[in-house]
Amino acid sequence: MENQELVSRAIKARRLSYSPYSNFKVGSVVLCRDGKIYEGANIENSSYPLCMCGERNAIYHALMNGEAKEDILAVAIVGDSIGVTAPCGACRQVISELLNEDSLVILGNVKGDMEVHQVKELLPFAFSKKDLGK
Numbered sequence: 220m221e222n223q224e225l226v227s228r229a230i231k232a233r234r235l236s237y238s239p240y241s242n243f244k245v246g247s248v249v250l251c252r253d254g255k256i257y258e259g260a261n262i263e264n265s266s267y268p269l270c271m272c273g274e275r276n277a278i279y280h281a282l283m284n285g286e287a288k289e290d291i292l293a294v295a296i297v298g299d300s301i302g303v304t305a306p307c308g309a310c311r312q313v314i315s316e317l318l319n320e321d322s323l324v325i326l327g328n329v330k331g332d333m334e335v336h337q338v339k340e341l342l343p344f345a346f347s348k349k350d351l352g353k
Contacts, residue, residue, distance in 0.1 A: 220250055222335055225295035226327040228256060229273075233297060233329075235260040236273065243298060245273035249281045250293045257281040274310045278317055293323035300328050306341065314338055315345035 225248055233246030238261055245261040259277025263270045274296045281291060294314065298304035303326035306314060314324065320339035327333045 220254070220256075222293075222295070222323070222325050222333060223331075225250055225256075225293060225325055226297055226331070226333055228258070229295040229297035229325075229327065230329055232258040232260050232273065232277070233299075237262045239263060240265070240267075245296065245298045245304060247273035247277040247294060247296045249277045249286075249291055250295075251281060251286050251290045252292055253290065255281075255284075255286070257284065257286070272307060272310050274306050275313050278313060282317065288317055288319060291318050291322055293325055294318065295325040295327060297327040297329065303328055303332050303334050308342075311342040312345060315342045316347060 228248045229246040232248055233244045236244035238244050240263050247259045249257045257277050257280040259273045259280055261273040274294055296304050296306055305326055318338045322338045324336045324338055
């Protein structure tokens with residue numbers, strides 16, 4: 220599947236966003252090896268720490284449907300931003316643990332701007348299980 224098609228699917232996933240506080244809708248999709256696509260959108264809460272980002276929703280959606288780290292080829296993230304929408308720090312940590320380091324991270328916006336990176340570029344000093352001595 221082409222990166223631009225994943226961005227288009229993420230734009231559609233934005234419609235599922237519940238973002239009455241920030242009004243910043245984020246859509247995300249995860250592409251797996253078998254061609255399945257899992258959607259996510261940001262969901263806000265008046266108790267801000269309880270909010271969930273779109274990319275984490277999409278990744279967790281894939282995992283809850285039986286996909287494994289090795290199955291995830293790419294995640295696309297889209298918002299209505301001036302430049303491309305990048306994941307927050309919490310999402311970078313989740314992405315670094317739950318996707319392979321060579322998986323693609325496709326950053327986009329609703330205007331069609333797009334950048335493609337690999338997971339290993341997002342968080343060079345990610346905390347991992349090796350830091351736990353395991």
